[in-house]
Amino acid sequence: xxxxxxxxxxxxxxxxxxxxxxxxxxxxxxxxxxxxxxxxxxxxxxxxxxxxxxxxxxxxxxxxxxxxxxxxxxxxxxxxxxxxxxxxxxxxxxxxxxxxxxxxxxxxxxxxxxxxxxxxxxxxxxxxxxxxxxxxx
Numbered sequence: 001x002x003x004x005x006x007x008x009x010x011x012x013x014x015x016x017x018x019x020x021x022x023x024x025x026x027x028x029x030x031x032x033x034x035x036x037x038x039x040x041x042x043x044x045x046x047x048x049x050x051x052x053x054x055x056x057x058x059x060x061x062x063x064x065x066x067x068x069x070x071x072x073x074x075x076x077x078x079x080x081x082x083x084x085x086x087x088x089x090x091x092x093x094x095x096x097x098x099x100x101x102x103x104x105x106x107x108x109x110x111x112x113x114x115x116x117x118x119x120x121x122x123x124x125x126x127x128x129x130x131x132x133x134x135x136x137x
Contacts, residue, residue, distance in 0.1 A: 002070035005109040009075050012114070013063045020055040022048040026114050033117045047117070058083030058099065073115075075107040081121070085130045092132040099129045 008026065015023040024044050033047035042050060055061055061083035069076045081101045086094050103121035107114055127133045 002072070002075075004112075005073065005075045005107070006068045006070045008109055008112060008114070009068060009077055009105075009107055010065065013065060013079075016051070017062045020059065020061070022051045024048055027117075028110065028113045028115055031114055031116060033119065035119045036121050036123050053089070057085060057087045057089030057094070059086055060084050063103075073109050075105075075109065077103075077105040077107065079103055079105075089130065090127070090132070092127070092130050095130045097130055099126055101126045101129075 012023065012026045015026070022044075027044045029044070031044050033042040033044070035042060035047065035050060038050070061081060063079050063081050065077060065079040067076075067078040079102070081099070081103060083099050085092075085097050085099060088094060101122050102125075103119065105120070106118040108116040124133065128135045
């Protein structure tokens with residue numbers, strides 16, 4: 001089951017980067033997503049909208065998965081997202097700057113669908129890279 005769950009996560013990222021948005025068919029209808037910066041849990045539709053904002057601002061976004069570890073119904077994923085800031089993001093006009101943002105996700109899978117997703121990414125580093133915040137000294 002663990003290898004099957006890791007394959008689901010890999011296919012999700014491949015589909016997301018190809019479609020430039022969240023492929024909702026990977027989720028059960030009442031799945032929950034917890035995302036860095038969100039005030040609480042997101043529905044699948046709210047997660048789709050969140051990712052849509054990112055892909056709008058970084059249309060060439062792609063994810064490189066570096067580590068996948070699975071046990072039981074859980075998958076931990078570590079990777080880096082790459083893209084170019086080509087449209088306004090969170091009020092910041094396009095800078096044309098490339099970004100690389102590390103992330104760590106935890107997935108809970110039941111059958112062949114995602115039940116819960118927890119996304120942690122370097123939001124501050126992202127905002128520094130596009131010029132919205134000063135870089136740390």
